[in-house]
Amino acid sequence: MENRRATGRDIDEDALDAASAWRETADPDNVAVIDFYGANLLGQFAGMGKALSLDAVRAALDIHSIPREEWPDMTRRLLQVHAIYVEHLPEK
Secondary structure: OOOEOOOOOEOOHHHHHHHHOHHHHOOHHHHHHHHHHHHHOOOOEOOOOOOEOHHHHHHHHHHOOOOHHHHHHHHHHHHHHHHHHHHOOOOO
16 A cells, blocks of 8 residues: 555555446546536535535536536536435434
C-alpha cells in the first residue's frame, strides 16, 4: 500500500478498485453527471430538508457554462443523482 490519502492513512487499493469498477461499464454521460454532482452539489440542501437546492444547481450550471437549453435535462438528472444520494444518508 504505497498510496496515501491527504490524512496520511494507507489506501486499500483493492477496495478502491472494487468500489470504482462500475465506472468502466457505466454510460460516460451518467458518470459525468455523477462527477458534476459530486464536485459541485454534494451537500447543497434547500433549507433544513433533504431537497437539493435549485439555486445551487442553477449556479453550478451557470459557472460551468452549460448551455441553457441543456439545463432542464441536466437538472432532472442531477435531481435523480441527489435522490439516490439522500437514500443513503444516515437518519438523524
